[in-house]
Amino acid sequence: MKLIKNNLSEKFIINKYFKKLNFKRIGTFDFENDGAYLYFKNKNYKISITTDTILEDVDFFSNDDPKSIAQKITTVNLSDTFAMGAIPHSYVINLLLPYNINDKWLTKFSHQLKKIQLKYGFYLLGGDLSHSNKLIISSTFFGYINKNVEILQNKINLNDDILLTGNIGESRIGLDILNKKILINAKLKKYFINKYLFPLPCELGPKVSKYISSMKDISDGLIGDLNDMLNDKFGALININEIPLSTKAKKIINLENGIKLEKLLNAGDDYELIIISNQKNRNKIFNIAKKNKIKISCIGKVIRKKGIHFDSYVDINNSKKFDHFS
Amino acid sequence: MKLIKNNLSEKFIINKYFKKLNFKRIGTFDFENDGAYLYFKNKNYKISITTDTILEDVDFFSNDDPKSIAQKITTVNLSDTFAMGAIPHSYVINLLLPYNINDKWLTKFSHQLKKIQLKYGFYLLGGDLSHSNKLIISSTFFGYINKNVEILQNKINLNDDILLTGNIGESRIGLDILNKKILINAKLKKYFINKYLFPLPCELGPKVSKYISSMKDISDGLIGDLNDMLNDKFGALININEIPLSTKAKKIINLENGIKLEKLLNAGDDYELIIISNQKNRNKIFNIAKKNKIKISCIGKVIRKKGIHFDSYVDINNSKKFDHFS
Numbered sequence: 001m002k003l004i005k006n007n008l009s010e011k012f013i014i015n016k017y018f019k020k021l022n023f024k025r026i027g028t029f030d031f032e033n034d035g036a037y038l039y040f041k042n043k044n045y046k047i048s049i050t051t052d053t054i055l056e057d058v059d060f061f062s063n064d065d066p067k068s069i070a071q072k073i074t075t076v077n078l079s080d081t082f083a084m085g086a087i088p089h090s091y092v093i094n095l096l097l098p099y100n101i102n103d104k105w106l107t108k109f110s111h112q113l114k115k116i117q118l119k120y121g122f123y124l125l126g127g128d129l130s131h132s133n134k135l136i137i138s139s140t141f142f143g144y145i146n147k148n149v150e151i152l153q154n155k156i157n158l159n160d161d162i163l164l165t166g167n168i169g170e171s172r173i174g175l176d177i178l179n180k181k182i183l184i185n186a187k188l189k190k191y192f193i194n195k196y197l198f199p200l201p202c203e204l205g206p207k208v209s210k211y212i213s214s215m216k217d218i219s220d221g222l223i224g225d226l227n228d229m230l231n232d233k234f235g236a237l238i239n240i241n242e243i244p245l246s247t248k249a250k251k252i253i254n255l256e257n258g259i260k261l262e263k264l265l266n267a268g269d270d271y272e273l274i275i276i277s278n279q280k281n282r283n284k285i286f287n288i289a290k291k292n293k294i295k296i297s298c299i300g301k302v303i304r305k306k307g308i309h310f311d312s313y314v315d316i317n318n319s320k321k322f323d324h325f326s
Numbered sequence: 327m328k329l330i331k332n333n334l335s336e337k338f339i340i341n342k343y344f345k346k347l348n349f350k351r352i353g354t355f356d357f358e359n360d361g362a363y364l365y366f367k368n369k370n371y372k373i374s375i376t377t378d379t380i381l382e383d384v385d386f387f388s389n390d391d392p393k394s395i396a397q398k399i400t401t402v403n404l405s406d407t408f409a410m411g412a413i414p415h416s417y418v419i420n421l422l423l424p425y426n427i428n429d430k431w432l433t434k435f436s437h438q439l440k441k442i443q444l445k446y447g448f449y450l451l452g453g454d455l456s457h458s459n460k461l462i463i464s465s466t467f468f469g470y471i472n473k474n475v476e477i478l479q480n481k482i483n484l485n486d487d488i489l490l491t492g493n494i495g496e497s498r499i500g501l502d503i504l505n506k507k508i509l510i511n512a513k514l515k516k517y518f519i520n521k522y523l524f525p526l527p528c529e530l531g532p533k534v535s536k537y538i539s540s541m542k543d544i545s546d547g548l549i550g551d552l553n554d555m556l557n558d559k560f561g562a563l564i565n566i567n568e569i570p571l572s573t574k575a576k577k578i579i580n581l582e583n584g585i586k587l588e589k590l591l592n593a594g595d596d597y598e599l600i601i602i603s604n605q606k607n608r609n610k611i612f613n614i615a616k617k618n619k620i621k622i623s624c625i626g627k628v629i630r631k632k633g634i635h636f637d638s639y640v641d642i643n644n645s646k647k648f649d650h651f652s
Contacts, residue, residue: 034409034410034542035410036375037373037374046364046365048362049362049451050361051453052454053464058456080360081361083360084360092375092466094464096379127377128464136458138464150363153360154358216360
């Protein structure tokens, strides 16, 4: 899987920008081999595997800050890794680079990868490098989790709590601001655009894995992802007032030309975790979240009636739209 | 890493074409989860990881038989896995599909994947699916190997044997025939085009791993890959008459408008293995190859003089070209 293909300039790219990312770990062979070995210190763990691809013009734009692109390819995978209850271990990356990618781009991109690797403690095992017209990045992440723990996305029970980490809609508001759909002052603008360009995964997953029924990260919107978890077996009763929004997001919702809450319920790329768990574990989970300075909210519970339903406090427009999930 | 993105038709694609490839194995969650767990039965193994990408117009053409494309993405990875001394275990696949991909294409592609999986005994752990203008496929393969065995590509010693499995140049001749650079009778044409469209990995790697110094598969041509293995420390003396060629390839070389041997020495995509090993293990390795009905040749030995050198029997044109490696 060497990051090289018959081309000295590509060998140069590996040596200059990517070798620093293997942290000289055993099994990477300093990227001189066509493959790598994955070593785990502890036999009580199994490996989680997640993989994702991001594409120019779909998940980012060609003139986006390369640091943002590095953030996105790692966050989509780290978020899935944490949602599997696993701790990041290592990854491989498949880069399809347009020919106009230059030193500045590669320097920023690889520095951001290194920064994220150091933050979460994982290293680059290898990858491959080719050229194409569009920038396309696939990445496969390896995590470790106690071999006796297994996180499913739809193993849920009646009356289970529906919990949600962080705030929703931040990234979507940023995108709408970038697309000039929302006009707002410079300070708020910067805040939300940063949320869109630099989404962060929520690290709570592996810390609460033994107290939960199911867990999933929000990549397609709270409603869509929660609907996947209910899996035609159960429904959800959501307390709309408990939907976690930042003070800043509330300001945007209250603007005349702002964004509707409903839209935020369907907004992707928040990378917060939906956790479904037995009520008896609520305090344990909240205490762990508090200890880790992670915001968590109980937004509703699992009910027998299929579909996603809102309590009497629903005051958002077009809320009937959600009926199509019933 | 679900093979789904916000789109019913993509869910349909997963269910209809790809679910059959998980062989209902534990940890795949039947592709209902965003990630998978990798389970190994035996604690004495470690995991090998290889990854590769193939692109339309570079590694294949859009109107190529989808079975050939399935063969190529698996062979590039299986070949690296075997070269690591490992036995294939499972894989993930990242598909970027043009919108014109149809039922017929997906049926053929997925059937070929299933056929190859059954042949080598591995299963699909998961993947992701997106759309793009060009067909692009990345895939990451997991193999298992005894934890005490480690195959490097450049741990070689003076006077080691240089061994080569199979025959070289078959795929390249097929490509030249397809490109109408070589004109040949229908039977030979079919034979070589098949070698180009359906390259096979060499399975010898894991069977001889404990008797070798280094091993690498040929993806960039015998000369290029061997040169990588010598790694500026040693040279190679190659006995040109021992370079393994099929009787059919020899016919092509002897044609007036045929292909030069030198070109075949630099031809990629043969996926044979270059094995460098102590002379004392030659018989053991040859016996294992024989037992497994795999052709193997001793083509030369490691020498002190850097570069790749040919013995006195060199009669190929332009052989001085190789001097640039000295």
